Amino acid sequence: MAQIFDDQKISTADFLERVNRLAESGYHVLISEFFRYFRLNQYLDRYSREPTAFVTDLEGFGEIFREEFYDNIPGGILEALSQLFTPGTVLYVYTQGIPFTLDELPVEDAVRPLLALLHGRGQIEIVDQDPSLG
Numbered sequence: 001m002a003q004i005f006d007d008q009k010i011s012t013a014d015f016l017e018r019v020n021r022l023a024e025s026g027y028h029v030l031i032s033e034f035f036r037y038f039r040l041n042q043y044l045d046r047y048s049r050e051p052t053a054f055v056t057d058l059e060g061f062g063e064i065f066r067e068e069f070y071d072n073i074p075g076g077i078l079e080a081l082s083q084l085f086t087p088g089t090v091l092y093v094y095t096q097g098i099p100f101t102l103d104e105l106p107v108e109d110a111v112r113p114l115l116a117l118l119h120g121r122g123q124i125e126i127v128d129q130d131p132s133l134g
Contacts, residue, residue, distance in 0.1 A: 037064060037091075038084035051088035061093045062106035065115065081114060085123045093126050100126060 019029050030044075037054050044052055056064070063069065064084070070077045085091070093105070105126075107115055118124045 036069070036080070038080045041084050041086060041089060045086060049088075051090070052086075053090045053092060054084075055092045055094060057094050057096060058098075058100070058106060061091070064091070065107040065111050067108065067111065077111065077114075081118075085118055085121075089123060091118075091124050093124065095126060095128055097128055102126065 019031070022029050030040075037056075041052060041054075064081075065077070067077045070080045073079050075082075102115065102119055105115065115124065
């Protein structure tokens with residue numbers, strides 16, 4: 001969310017309205033300062049074994065699969081993705097109403113087999129944005 005606020009793509013009031021709607025629908029919402037999803041998942045795994053879902057847009061999804069983001073990790077992108085996609089973890093990719101297929105997602109060819117594996121296991125789901133959430 002920090003990037004969204006930096007880019008001024010969303011107002012604080014709009015953001016809080018989305019959080020409130022999710023909470024009113026029975027979802028637990030966590031707002032954190034973790035920059036990488038896999039680090040947040042590591043943190044959550046320390047305190048709960050419940051399934052975890054992450055929600056991102058196409059741009060955020062592309063960032064998760066950028067290999068250079070993981071240069072400082074001994075196992076690189078493989079280690080990071082193994083820590084993100086633990087059993088029970090699902091990543092929902094909202095296309096904001098734009099029809100997309102798995103092949104059109106913004107990832108490099110070298111990591112497409114990982115994407116296909118995770119999608120086949122049901123850990124990556126492509127969904128349209130819920131119009132009620134704006």
